[in-house]
Amino acid sequence: MRIGIIVKFLESLYSKAFINIVIDRNGTTVYVQTYKKEKLQDSYEEQFDVFGLNEKLLDYIHNFTKETPFFYIAYLDNSTLQGAIPTCVKNEMARYQDMSESEYKCYNKQWAYYTSKSDLYEIEKNYEKIGLDFIFSPFSLLVHFFKDKIADFFAGYILIQEDLITLSVFENAILLYAESINIEVYEPDEALDETLLEDEEELDIIEEIDEGIDLDDISAIDELDSLDDFGDIADLDSLDDIDDFSHNEDAEEELDEEVAAITHETKDSVSTEDYQRFTLIQESINRYYHDEKYDSKFLETIYIADGVGTSSLLKQYFEEEMFLNVYVRSIDIAQELSSLCVEEVVS
């Protein structure tokens, strides 16, 4: 017992470093929090243009790992083959999903989140040089973020990241349905192409957005009666075109056009993205309704954890198209990941 007290004292001489790695489309974000005696000391954030490890990133992390032996490196799982199922019993899991290739973790003995074993292995291998201490599922993140709401309210809880939407439906803290949706940017519409091809800059923007069609999404779409949705998109495009033309009629030539084009591109892309997001979520919710496996009750409310910076349009879409009450909360993914990490260690 006496040795325990000495060890505890020695441990308190060091600060704890929580190093969180979040991967998105643009690269790697490293967010570090240092704790001294269980109290937050400092936070640091840095972006890197790399997926995986490079020397710069290693050096940056090393700055923190050399200061204390108590460093914890956490990684947010970005596997495309992850999700969650409303059971924790092994035998029942096969009902929802083939878990032979998956690593899962039970939550509250009631539901489980899972991810691909090979993806997990891949992640660990990528970060071999520094090693990982934690790999968290976005589902844990989502549940942690909305902990208070999930306990009381029957609603859909959605986490929006740059290239991943994590969706779940909880009633009385019991998971009814969950899906992890990968966002792939669609090939832009032909109408859009014509207006945008004029500028090289615009071309660059196109290349950013244009990543091809994801087969998964196509198959998902096949299941739906979603011709109406396509129609809506076409309408949107025409509306945008009108706006574009009105801007073109204004004073200065190319500069204005370019500026306007670019700003409108972002505005356009945001709203396009938001619409894409809305669509994906809507499709997922429909799956929830139609699939017999899930105990579906009609959703009235959704809580959105916005990790990207959505526009008010997203909220509008849900309210108008699906007649849902929407509550949007901003979330700093990296920060939230860090608090998960802290909880894992400190408690």
Next chain:
Amino acid sequence: MKINIPRPTLYLIILSLLLFIFVLVFSFTVLIPKGKEYRKERITVKKAEKELRRYQDFHNETTTELQDLQKKNRNIIIAFDKVFNQERFEKQYKKYFSSLQLSKLATPVKNDEFLSYEVNTTSQMSSPKSFYDFIEALNKADWIIGVNFPIAFKRDGELIKSSFTMKVYCADQNTTKEK
């Protein structure tokens, strides 16, 4: 310009310094004086052992000396320890005389570290030669006996009557007991 040492390294340096200081302090305040003490004591003990050995040798010498003496003077020692027995004496030395009488033992007299008994002797012999033989034999007796003056000879027909005193010496039992 502030030199930044990572914390664990700093702690390590501090720890090493502390431990090293402890080693130095311990060595100089405890070990070295103790070492000096050890050396001193060792010499003392060696000297004492040497002295003891010498003493032991001397003791052994004295022992052999004593044993030699005891061996050489065995007879004398036995003679001194022997209790004087008149009957035996008479028996042993009768042959030298025609007749021999001894008086009773008187109380012993302290004679230095020994006791002596005075024994009055009267005898009759045919010739003085017996007397000479007697005295010679006396020197080889079982006891330490000395013949004292006065000696009186008286002719009695064919025989010579003689009377004299003998002193029988023996060890004082009290003092020997103390030994």
Next chain:
Amino acid sequence: MKYSYIKPRPKSVFTLEVKLLSTFFSISFLMLFMTYAFLLFKDYSFEKSLKSIEKRDTQLHTSLAKMKEQIVYIEKERALAQSIQTENTVLKDSITNLFDLVPPRITLSTAMLGKKSLILKGITPNKDVYNFMLQAPLRSIFHETYSSFYPAGNGWMYFVSTNYIDEGNHEN
């Protein structure tokens, strides 16, 4: 491990460097302490040795004293025996001398030998024989010689010879 798929690596205050340093210093300390323990032990053993030496010393001392006493005693015994024996022999010799001294013509009836005196009583055919044969040698030995005569009949004389060695000593 509540949320993570993987277990964190163990973190300890005792990093490899700390462990190495501790081991190194432990060995050093161990050696120092062993030396110290050795010195303490030697201290104790020296003390014990000295005590035992002291004890042995006293033992030898008493034994030696005893032996010396015995030696002295035996010496005394020997001396005494020697002197007694010498005295006896001297006595025998003097008696022998005395009786040899007496000429055949003189017959002794009594002889009283003292330490420093000699009294002879006997009969002699005549004075001359006595004077020349007995008195003369006696005189040479003794300091004082006295003679008295008594007629014995048939011409012979009884004599009493009193002789002393040492002046002024007329006691036996």
